Amino acid sequence: MFTRKQRHILIKFFSLFSVVRGYNILVIVIAQYLTSVYIFAHNIPVKKVLLDLNLLMLVLASAAVVAAGYIINNFYDSEKDLINRPNKSLLDKLVSQNTKLSFYFVLNFSAIVMASYVSFNPVLFFSAYIFAIWFYSHKLKKLPIVGNIVSALLTIAPFFAIFIYYKNFDTVIFVHASFLFLIISIRELAKDLENMKGDLALNYRTIPVVYGEVTSKKMITFLMILTLLPLYLLITKFEIGYMTYYFYGAIILLIIFLSLLWKSTTKTHYIILHNILKVIIVAGVFSILLIDVDLVLKRIL
Known part of the structure; x- marks a missing residue:
């Protein structure tokens, strides 16, 4: 005890x-x-x-x-x-x-x-x-808007430190980064919808507070359409091995997310949406293991 x-x-x-x-x-x-x-x-x-x-x-x-x-x-x-x-x-x-x-x-x-x-x-x-x-x-x-953009940039900044250290300027890195940035930006907007009650009470000028829920949902929809470009490039133009399956899964989850988004009206709904995005982000981290399993095994051995 x-x-x-x-x-x-x-x-x-x-x-x-x-x-x-x-x-x-x-x-x-x-x-x-x-x-x-x-x-x-x-x-x-x-x-x-x-x-x-x-x-x-x-x-x-x-x-x-x-x-x-x-x-x-x-x-x-x-x-x-x-x-x-x-x-x-x-x-x-x-x-x-x-x-x-x-x-x-x-x-x-x-x-x-x-x-x-x-x-x-x-x-x-x-x-x-x-x-x-x-x-x-x-x-x-x-x-509004500025806060969302800066938050997304600050979230991916730790990877920029590693990027500078290795000085690797492969195009695929920028495409991966753009996908991550868009997903995090969507998450920031979803969090604003989730936290609207507190933001209203304390005069936080977030997008849902200033422009309304419908405008926030339109912006999220627009960002989701933009994610199709890096998704298309990663799946068709680059060698990412079995990680392709992760991006197919991400597309399915994003479609589910979008269908639920326009039906959501309560904090509980927005928490569910936020958790879907968390799953996409965390799964994306571990799916990096799938890029080239055989090659990495050889490098280890």
């Missing part, structure tokens, strides 16, 4: 884990390593990629900055989250704001130290990334 002190520490840990969304951080770390092995450094032996200390520092720095970003976002959105996510907010509040802010500065400082191990350029990149996340959380998040 746990003592009272041990239970208190455990509860605090889960509270902090909830604030930094540890499960998202884990997915980002896995995604960065998989993209490094299969896409960015596909000509380098797997063992060399996995044991690359510079890559490890970049991945850890990315994880630290993203975790810090969740903390500062939680700090500015605490009132809104109390309306939109009351249960999660109660868990998050078990850690004081002072503790969260202290951890925020520690994480960002650690990221800069780890980036400095690689070179000065990553230090500049992560410094700009830290500032961009803070500026988004403090100012841009409440602006």
Whole structure:
């Protein structure tokens, strides 16, 4: 049995884990390593990629900055989250704001130290990334359209750090990135629909609040049409192995998503839509393993 002190520490840990969304951080770390092995450094032996200390520092720095970003976002959105996510907010509040802010500065400082191990350029990149996340959380998040675009760009920024490190400019990378950017942009709009109650109460000028639900749904539909271009290119023009099946599955899920979107009217409906997009994103991370299974097995052996 746990003592009272041990239970208190455990509860605090889960509270902090909830604030930094540890499960998202884990997915980002896995995604960065998989993209490094299969896409960015596909000509380098797997063992060399996995044991690359510079890559490890970049991945850890990315994880630290993203975790810090969740903390500062939680700090500015605490009132809104109390309306939109009351249960999660109660868990998050078990850690004081002072503790969260202290951890925020520690994480960002650690990221800069780890980036400095690689070179000065990553230090500049992560410094700009830290500032961009803070500026988004403090100012841009409440602006329609601009906030959505910046949020999507900040989400894919950790992969840009790896992209710069390997200096791989293959066209397929940009096509993958455009698909991911569009899916994340759709997710941001779906989140705005889901969180409309809190946004209205606290005067967040999101697209559903300013322009209405119908306009938001039209914009989502337009973005989904745009995703057909990278999907078509990835399936027909590039060698992506068995990952083709993932993109066929993504098309099916997007069709289901679109059919449900125009029937959705409640928060529960929008949560379901948001979860469909989460499945597409997380499945996309692990489907990278399907790009060239035989070749990677040879590289390992």
